[in-house]
Amino acid sequence: QVQLKESGPGLVQPSRTLSLTCTVSGFSLTSYGVSWVRQPPGKGLEWIAAIWSGGSTDYNSALKSRLSISRDTSKSQVLLKMNSLQTEDTAMYFCARESITTPFDYWGQGVMVTVSS
């Protein structure tokens, strides 16, 4: 069955770089895209970035200068890097599958990232 699982550090210091990994199973990264979505505590959802089945990428323009998304198809992993972290980047980070007509048809459980010294 389709599964996505996020992993990464729970705590990151301000100004440092965050690296998150989404490991998928039950589908191929060359057939489906994957997005990252974040949710600050008690707040709503914000789309961050996507990598599509062909390998092209898209970023939220508000965060683009700080982001990099890539993939390792041999490991079925999607990688997200965000630099210059600030306290407002504290959030639950989800990865979610993208199909042609349906963004986010499957979601991971999320990984909580706290930015604090």
Added chain:
Amino acid sequence: DVVLTQTPSTLSATIGQSVSISCRSSQSLLDSAGNTYLYWYLQRPGQSPQLLIYLVSNLGSGVPNRFSGSGSGTDFTLKISGVEAEDLGVYYCMQATHAPYTFGAGTKLELK
């Protein structure tokens, strides 16, 4: 960016009651090919969001048929015909017609 305005922000309902949530867009979500990329998600407490409705009115896999979506252009509605206890949580609309994807602020459905 496209702004999606959901109303109400909180909805109190009894079991069995029918309720509706509105999602209004700051721009038309109809693209040049005639497609409208409007979706609805439910986030239960402590869980990840799950897809309910895709492309305005299509039921996601395994979603009960008491959920229905409708609308066009800039005005969209999610209806629950007979709320059940498992329906409690926060409902989000989302658009994918215009980059970047944007979400509404959410509507919290709680028991009265």
